[in-house]
Amino acid sequence: MRTFSYRARAADGTSVRGTIAAASEPDAVRVLAAEGKAVLHLKERRSVSLPTVLGGRGGITAEERIAFLHELAALLAAGLPVHEALARLVDEAGAGAYGRMVSSLHAEVLRGLSLSQGMEMQADSFPKTLIGMVRAGEESGRLAEILQEAASVFTEAQMLRESLRGALAYPLFLCIATLLSVLLMTVFVLPIFSALLRDLGTDLPLPTQMLLTLSDFIAGQPYLISAAVTGGCIALFLLFRLPSLRLFADGVLLRIPVLGMFVRLAAWQMILRTLAILLRSGIRLDCAMGLARMVTENRALAHHLARMEQRLVEGRTFAQVIADAPSLPPLIRGMLSAGEAAGDLERLLQHAADYCRRRAGAYAARIEALAEPVMIVIIAGMIFFVVLSVLLPIFDTMDALM
DSSP states (O other), X not given: OEEEEEEEEOTTSOEEEEEEEESSHHHHHHHHHHTTOEEEEEEEOOOOOOOHHHHOOOSOOHHHXXXXXXXXXXXXXXXXXXXXXXXXXXXXXXXXXXXXXXXXXXXXXXXXXXXXXXXXXXXXXXXXXXXXXXXXXXXHTXXXXXXXXXXXXXXXXXXXXXXXXXXXXHHHHHHHHHHHHHHHIIIIXXXXXXXXXXXXXXXXXXXXXXXXXXXXXXXXXXHHHHHHHHHHHHXXXXXXXXXXXXXXXXXXXHTSHHHHHHHHHHHHHHHXXXXXXXXXXXXXXXXXXXXXXXXXXXXXXXXXXXXHHHHHHTTOOHHHHHTTOTTSOHHHHHHHHHHHXXXXXXXXXXXXXXXXXXXXXXXHHHHHHHHHHHHHHHHHHHHHHHHHHHHHHHHHHHHHXX
């Protein structure tokens, strides 16, 4: 779906301007003609996406998206049509990005667009997988049920992300605080001891020489260090926006012993649950795979799913496609192969997703248990190096005097 801006003449002769979503320019002209508007000028709108740091937050938050799906599903299940359900949400939305999104979605539906088409015009707020689920719900007549299931999927994904963030927040805080403490000591404390240590007349140990060299460099080039750190952060941010580098980094992430297994299980839980929902909605398996790969943010896993989709299009069975999936647990492969052979793939996909969710929760607990002691050991090593660098020359001098 593409977005076009238009200038047209209404039936009463007045000039009107606006935007419309359509698959092509002829489709846009036909839709406007059906509304009684004669198109004078039509141009496709091409959005320019800026990095988040530069462009700000364009869409709604994950919590707002989940709340929107739950509320809309409840209103539709109560028998309200889509436009009336959105009107109720507009009255309760208020200001901000969420209110603007709901109001815009309501306006598009009133213009005759479907809910999925309206969501497609809000690409910053709704991922492609969710749009595909909504379109499948519209075609199958199970929109309320699909929205409720989609809300459950995104809720579980958010819980897994928050679990990982909570497990890593405290260790990362300790690491940053320790690095700042060592930096302050290097800049303000060590220069006071450097002259004393050099006047002792003994050969300085290697750790002391390394620390004093670092202290002299930082004290002599403070602005260069700040510029180098800032430039390095910006360069790293820009490099990770390159598809090839991001693909490589995501592949490395999947191979990290404990964290990589958690990322794989969390991603497959989302993928398998989405596949189950799409298949129940009547979408073909190859099309469902194409939509399900949009649910993961890991580029390496999405690239592998794209190859799986291509093999499904070529006529391979699902069992053949998942046989060489490197990141899928062997137990899941056997379960899904048996489900396809028995003609019960949808139910087995749901069971496999539940298995991945339980295993991901176990790995999240393991990460939380291991992160703190590992970080404490690293911090203790850094502090031990600094203390040893200061005390070793003093001990050597005391031994020489005695």
